[in-house]
Amino acid sequence: xxxxxxxKLAEEKLINEQEFKNIExxxxxxxxxxxxxxxxxxxxxxxxxxxxxxxxxxxIDTLGHEVLLIIIAAVCAGCFFYCIKNSKGYNNEKVESxxxxxxxxxxxxxxxxxxxxxxxxxxxxxxxxxxxxxxxIPMVILFITAYxxxxxxxxxxxxxxxxxxxxxxxxxxxxxKENDFENPPIIFAGLILGAGLVAVSFVVQHKNIKAxxxxxxxxxxxxxxxxxxxxxxxxFQNIYIICFVLLALVGFLFFKNALKENSFYFLVITCLYTYxxxxxxxxxxxxxxxxxxxxxxxxxxxxxASGIGLIRLLIHYNKILKRNAGx
Amino acid sequence: xxxxxxxxxxxxxxxEQATEALHxxxxxxxxxxxxxxxxxxxxxxxxxxxxxxxxxxTIIAVVFLGLLLWLFTSASSNExxxxxxxxxxxxxxxTLELLVKNKQFYNAGLDNVLMSMAIIFIVSALFxxxxxxxxxxxxxxxxxxxxxxIRFTDAFMAIISxxxxxxxxxxxxxxxxxxxxxxxxxxMMCVSALAYxxxxxxxxxxxxxxxxxxxxxxxxxxxxxYASGNYFIVKELSNQMFHLQLxxxxxxxxxxxxxxxxxxxxxxxxxxxIIKKDFLLIRAGxxxxxxxxxxxxxxxxxLPAEIEMLIGGIILIAVSYTLIKYFTKPKYGYTSENVxxxxxxxxxxxxxxxxxxxxxxTTAESDSLYRGxxxxxxxxxxEY
Numbered sequence: 001x002x003x004x005x006x007x008k009l010a011e012e013k014l015i016n017e018q019e020f021k022n023i024e025x026x027x028x029x030x031x032x033x034x035x036x037x038x039x040x041x042x043x044x045x046x047x048x049x050x051x052x053x054x055x056x057x058x059x060i061d062t063l064g065h066e067v068l069l070i071i072i073a074a075v076c077a078g079c080f081f082y083c084i085k086n087s088k089g090y091n092n093e094k095v096e097s098x099x100x101x102x103x104x105x106x107x108x109x110x111x112x113x114x115x116x117x118x119x120x121x122x123x124x125x126x127x128x129x130x131x132x133x134x135x136x137i138p139m140v141i142l143f144i145t146a147y148x149x150x151x152x153x154x155x156x157x158x159x160x161x162x163x164x165x166x167x168x169x170x171x172x173x174x175x176x177k178e179n180d181f182e183n184p185p186i187i188f189a190g191l192i193l194g195a196g197l198v199a200v201s202f203v204v205q206h207k208n209i210k211a212x213x214x215x216x217x218x219x220x221x222x223x224x225x226x227x228x229x230x231x232x233x234x235x236f237q238n239i240y241i242i243c244f245v246l247l248a249l250v251g252f253l254f255f256k257n258a259l260k261e262n263s264f265y266f267l268v269i270t271c272l273y274t275y276x277x278x279x280x281x282x283x284x285x286x287x288x289x290x291x292x293x294x295x296x297x298x299x300x301x302x303x304x305a306s307g308i309g310l311i312r313l314l315i316h317y318n319k320i321l322k323r324n325a326g327x
Numbered sequence: 328x329x330x331x332x333x334x335x336x337x338x339x340x341x342x343e344q345a346t347e348a349l350h351x352x353x354x355x356x357x358x359x360x361x362x363x364x365x366x367x368x369x370x371x372x373x374x375x376x377x378x379x380x381x382x383x384x385t386i387i388a389v390v391f392l393g394l395l396l397w398l399f400t401s402a403s404s405n406e407x408x409x410x411x412x413x414x415x416x417x418x419x420x421x422t423l424e425l426l427v428k429n430k431q432f433y434n435a436g437l438d439n440v441l442m443s444m445a446i447i448f449i450v451s452a453l454f455x456x457x458x459x460x461x462x463x464x465x466x467x468x469x470x471x472x473x474x475x476x477i478r479f480t481d482a483f484m485a486i487i488s489x490x491x492x493x494x495x496x497x498x499x500x501x502x503x504x505x506x507x508x509x510x511x512x513x514x515m516m517c518v519s520a521l522a523y524x525x526x527x528x529x530x531x532x533x534x535x536x537x538x539x540x541x542x543x544x545x546x547x548x549x550x551x552x553y554a555s556g557n558y559f560i561v562k563e564l565s566n567q568m569f570h571l572q573l574x575x576x577x578x579x580x581x582x583x584x585x586x587x588x589x590x591x592x593x594x595x596x597x598x599x600x601i602i603k604k605d606f607l608l609i610r611a612g613x614x615x616x617x618x619x620x621x622x623x624x625x626x627x628x629x630l631p632a633e634i635e636m637l638i639g640g641i642i643l644i645a646v647s648y649t650l651i652k653y654f655t656k657p658k659y660g661y662t663s664e665n666v667x668x669x670x671x672x673x674x675x676x677x678x679x680x681x682x683x684x685x686x687x688x689t690t691a692e693s694d695s696l697y698r699g700x701x702x703x704x705x706x707x708x709x710e711y
Contacts, residue, residue, distance in 0.1 A: 002340075002344050002534065005340075005341065005344055005535075006344070006348070009341070009362065012365075015354055015358050015362070016358070019348075019353060019354045019355070019358060022348075022353035022354070023348055023353045023354070026351060026353060031604055031606075031661055031662070032661075032662055033650075033654065033661055033662070034662075036606075036609070036610070036613075037647045037650050037651050037654075038647075038651075040613075040643055040646070040647040041643070041644060041647040041648060041651065043640075043643055044639075044640045044641070044642075044643030044644035044645075044647060045640070045644060046640070047636045047637070047639055047640030047643065048636075048637060048640035048641060048644065049640075050633075050636060050640075051633045051634070051636035051637035051640060052637065054632075054633040054636075055633050055634075055637070058633070100648075100651060264374040264375070264376045264377055265376045267376075267377075268376040268377060268379070268380045271380065272380060272383075293398075296398070297395070297398070300391045300394055300395045300398070301395065303387055303388070303391040304388050304391045304392050304395065307384045307385070307387040307388030307391070308384075308388050310380075310384050311381055311384045311385065311388070311437065314373075314377050314380055314381060314384075315373065315377075315381070318373040318374060318377045321374070322373075322374075
């Protein structure tokens, strides 16, 4: 802290003597290298795990699949055993992790679990053609893990798994293999999943069951929902106006909610996604005018005007949110 | 010289310092409230996410405006496009001046993007006209970005300006002949060191206005000091620039000197930083340590990459874990505990106090703005 500045403030009688002494004594307080050391530790863990992965991959012929699977399973089990032993148990409130290793070990265990299941499915085809089951089982385990040990990172993993599972269940395997993601079942699955996740976020918040998970649910839900809505609009060309109305409605609800909860983040993403939708409609309408120079000019002018307009809108709502305080 | 009111900048600095004092529990909430009430700053810096969105939207608006003007004038010759680019740069600058004058935008995303766009347009215009003269390009860009950084106290512009100065001096010195080519790395190290100490001097004087600029340039000067002496950079750059066609294992004159610099500078930064309790130095040293490791790896790859990663990772884990354990109890003025543990609660307190203090005032202010019906407030009125 800037001592001369506070000396000046003390002279102006803005801070009293005790407070000035507090500030002066700050100079002698120890500096925190908490995050620096954590970052180094994390970097080290990433290096070791990546290197191990490469080593195993290169030596797979000498090791054999069985040995490898046993090693992965053993380490994974070890991780979970450690976590269960050290865990503070389940609680509806936020549970702080017991020591510095806990979070990393849990994450490692979960990643190894996914590797293990993917491996046996790939090598021995254990689930046969029921790919849905291969995604469903780890998903359930991950959700239980995330809730029991209170780990937001694992929760994100399980939501990603849920999305994969929903995508797989929604499509015949053939389409997935052809990598054709522009098809209605996937889009509808996305819509349902997104809406579902947003709904879950409200439930956890109101029932106060791990309320700090709400943001993760809502974040995933909002992005999936908006992207699916935009995909819906571009896919069903002939009824895109109806899809746009749906997008605008969802956008409006999110907008209201962002204002209510004073969330700058959701305000911004809602505005940007809705803006993409509006721009799509405008370009579509302009393209009806044929390929003349006039629609091109109009389109460019639209982007300039809408850009400036949205800037003004955001500045305006920034002011309102600030007035209501919050983070 | 600054586009902002000096007292606004000072008050903002006071507010920041007071917030820190509140976070560390040195001053009471009552005091904090008093300080921010007596030091109101008109500078407009919105929320972080809003800033990103404003920046993106500004890029859209400016790019399409450029497109429109280009289509309109159907400029195709080099001269015409240069004129257009310069016109766009001037337009960006004038808009920036007006916005800052009327609305006091300060790191609001919008002003940062307008500044960068102005620089990009100027550089593109220069590139068309003076394609091979890097000397001209770097010197003009240096002066423009220096002006922007002084006027709008912008850190990014300060970095650009410093880098242009660096390139300019380097190229200028090379013109001096063969001896210059051999001693260029040493000269550039001197330049970086000089810049570092000069900036440190300025820091004592202009702290509250240029704090971000100063910090940014300090970090970059530390990096350029290391880079000028780095073996890889010296060798490969002279290879490229003087067409020497050296292979990986052919030595360069005074190679040992550059190896010494490469090996010594990062640890020296870290040690000096630890002694001086300067986080900028420590973190720069840690980052450059990685650069040194890559440099060694490039010339002396003894082990396969994954083994090196494994060893490096184990060393990192061991060292950081021991240090975390060792510094749990504060020693030598350092601690591995998180001192901002209850930061979230404090952030709430801070937000509440700010809201309490300013809520009535903002409404009053905006009322008068709407009543005045000035051109600036016109747009906002429509949405209100």
